[in-house]
Amino acid sequence: MSETRTDRERCRLCGTALEESPGEPVADARADGPFCSTGCRDIAADLGVDEGGADGTVGADKTLDDERPADLERSFFRIDGMHSAQCEAYLESVAEGRDGVADAAASYVTETVRVDHDPNRIGTEALEDALSTTGYTAYRREEAAEDDDAAGDESTTRRSREMQGVRKRRSENVLEVRYIVGIVFGSFLLVPYVTTFYPMYLAAFTDYWLFEQFAQQFNSYEVSLYAPLFMGMTGAILYLTGRPLLRGAYVSLKLREPSTHLLATLTIVAAYAAGAVAFVRGGPDLYFDLTILVAAIVMGAIFYEETVKRDALNRLTDLTISQVGTARVLDADGATREVPIADVAADDRLLVRAGERIPVDGRLAEGTCTVDEAVVTGESLPVSKTDGDPVIGGSVVTDGAAIVAVDDETTSSIDRLTRTVWNLQSADHGVQRRADALAGTALPIVVAAAVIAGLAALVVDGTAVGIAAAVCLALIAASPWAFAFATPISIASSIRDALERGIVIFDESVFERLREIDIVVFDKTGTLTTGEMTVLEADAPEDLLRAAAAVERRASHPAAAAIANAFGDSADTTSDARTDGGVVDDAEDAIDGEGGAESGTVREFERHATGVEGLVDGRRLLAGHPELFRERGWELEDGLTDRIAEARDAGHLPVVVGRDGHAEGVIVVGDEPREGWAETVTALADEGVDVVVLTGDDGSAAANFRGHSGVTRVFANVPPAGKTAAIRRLRTEGHVAMVGDGTNDAPALAAADLGLSLGGGTALAADAADLAIVEDDLAAVERAFALARAARRRVVQNLGLALGYNAIVIPVALAGLLNPVVTTGALAVTGLAIAGNSLRELVGDE
Secondary structure (H helix, E strand, C coil), X not given: CCCCCCCCCECCCCCCEHHHCCCCCEEECCEEEEECCHHHHHHHHHHCCCCCCCCCHHHCCCCCHHHCCCCCEEEEXXXXXXXXXXXXXXXXXXXXXXXXXXXXXXXXXXXXXXXXXXXXXXXXXXXXXXXXXXXXXXXXXXXXCCCHHHCCCCCCCHHHHHHCCHHHHHHHHHHHHHHHHHHHHHHHHHXXXXXXXXXXXXXXXXXXXXXXXXXXXXXXXXXXHHHHHHHHHHHHHHHHHHHHHHHHHHHHHHHCCCCHHHHHHHHHHHHHHHHHHHHHHCCCCCCHHHHHHHHHHHHHHHHHHHHHHHHHHHHHHHCECCCCCEEEEECCCCCEEEEEHHHCCCCCEEEECXXXXXXXXXXXXXXXXXXXXXXXXXXXXXXXXCCCCEECCCCEEEECCEEXXXXXXXXCHHHHHHHHHHXXXXXXXXXXXXXXXXXXXXXXXXXXXXHHHHHHHHHHCXXXXXXXXXXXXXXXXXXXXXXXXXXXXXXXXXXXHHHHCCEEECCCHHHHHHHHCCEEEEEHHHHHEEEEEEEEEEECCHHHHHHHHHHHCCCCCHHHHHHHHHHCCCCCHHHHCCCCCEECCHHHHCEECCCCCXXXXXXXXXXXXXXXXXEECCEEEEEECHHHHHHHCCECCHXXXXXXXXXXXXXXXXXXXXXXXXXXXXXXXXXXECCCHHHHHHHHXXXXXXXXXXXXXXXXXXXXXXXXXXEEEEECCCCHHHHHHHHHHHCCCCCEEEEECCHHHHHHHHHCCEEEEECCCEHHHHHHCCEEECCCCCXXXXXXXXXXXXXXXXXXXXXXXXXXXXXXXXXXXHCCCCCHHHHHHHHHHHHHHHHHHHHCCCCCCC
């Protein structure tokens, strides 16, 4: 065991400063210590510690603020308009090109850019201006949820508030208005095509007299009369509707990385140029309709994708909030006042009542209370606090009232976890950069076709106009623009299908990453277990159980509530008789049960740090920790001691109950395993996935899971930073998914290749995850894997259908019969086929 601690001494696995650890550092005989917990020690022994490698500097996470140079400031920016991996690369290059910027990392999944910069050379306002370029809009992420009514909405997650802020709404409204206006004007422009031009174009394929009449009538008009009008209106529509595509193509060319947006833009621009060439040549083949239609349906698919994603984000409003916005300051005269968290000073004393969250980290200034720290530490059992004990911001006071003396640093563990999540989220996921690989393969073929067509025209025609026409027609025929339509509509339909099954997905790469997962890591508390205390067993006389329920109803400890619910009368009025501690006055607080099982009188109720005491029908009753019985001098038989030890070994909480100086029985309370957990683990194991369990509880609490054949490893007593470090080490063995529900799981969820949060979890967990399960349905985890496999099949089918356009148009072009009616017909066939396949539910594919 380490005897001295220095400011530089940290846990060798997770990098936690040992002075911040709840206990003494733990040395390991198999590896050089120290470690902040036995959980970190066990993880290091099993998975190893990479000195300065994947885990960072001696286990510390490289993404954390304290791992960057002290002279640099880290800023986070929310960016409106990020839609692809190429947006990431472009905005990173924009930021890194500014003087004073040391590093930048972007993620289009969270629409965030993280920038490390020297504040003396470039400030956040200058960075915000620099990143607001080429159609992107940047604003500080800390301010993203502070606009209009979104800021005060405590019923939503932070991610939802950010996405619903006024700036985001304005960006989405602009996209919607552009699309609608473009479609309206485009529809008017297409009317003469359908009624006049298309019949004329069909005359090239048939001698039908009606089409001949249209052709003769058309040829009687000068192209110069109507071509300029069509050219001008098409240009305006292209600017309104297709501008995001043009921007995507620009970014692609700037980065020299082909994308599906570039392929669609090639077709749009080539069709527009072909119309312009026809105007110059005086020919009838105006391809302006193709420009309008491709821009409309591709942007329609993108708009549909954005709408489905917005619906998915709206489903997060059912999840809880862990951050606290205000604090109740206790003045010297005993009066209280509510102030924003930002106004809390280091010397303030805060009053936190039972059921409320502690706003910031500090110490209990006086008295005793019970605190549920599961949201931060993962411990399923509440912790008793006495005068001087540290309390964690974000944890919940479950019993008594807390007077909290604020630490020098007025932040909470929730705030620090949020910052950690932002660091991890802003890192490049890497897998998205392969999304446009297919476009990179197709682009050289398209360019080669255009070059060959141009050379052929040079030999046959020899004029610049003829060469330009040939190149444009080659691009129209050869460019697989439908990839840009198939991709977003496939993504949107898969997200929609997942949403209908109670699975919220925020990022299209989730499906791909699900298929690559080798290891699934489950948090225990609230994930594999219900996260709620219930009575599992009771070995005591029935009348004693009823009396204990009457007394426990006066307390607000989760274990007390479980006992009261199991053996008491839920309608008993004693539920309203909770006190702040101490002895209840007989005359004022004696309450009679009214009927039901609890037909006794509770008097002289007293709350202890580890139990409760009171008179029930004239007999003194004590219920609580075994040590409480020993302290009070009550007899505790050896048989009960053995039963208590058995309950603890199984990871449960034993509550001893007795009367008149004698312990008479034990009530076993615990966090029960979630229904169907074993089936879910078995299903994942059958798919060849390794299952690992991480928990902040001690080893006995995880005993149930060690025995399952599908669980390969269990790590207990792991702090939040240790969970993140474990994920990083497991990633050296394969692709890792993390399933959790608590705020303490958020950094690990963000650090994993894929994060999944359960619906009963906290908002920070949902914000950190890539996938959220709306209900507390653990079976949905395996269902998500099945859905990913089905989504993969649909994507492959749609990409194959996207080539249908080229399969129709290329042979016609080679025969010299290509005209606008052919391209429009091929577009209609391809678009309908892709849309029909995408809108089909994945019934039976799972």
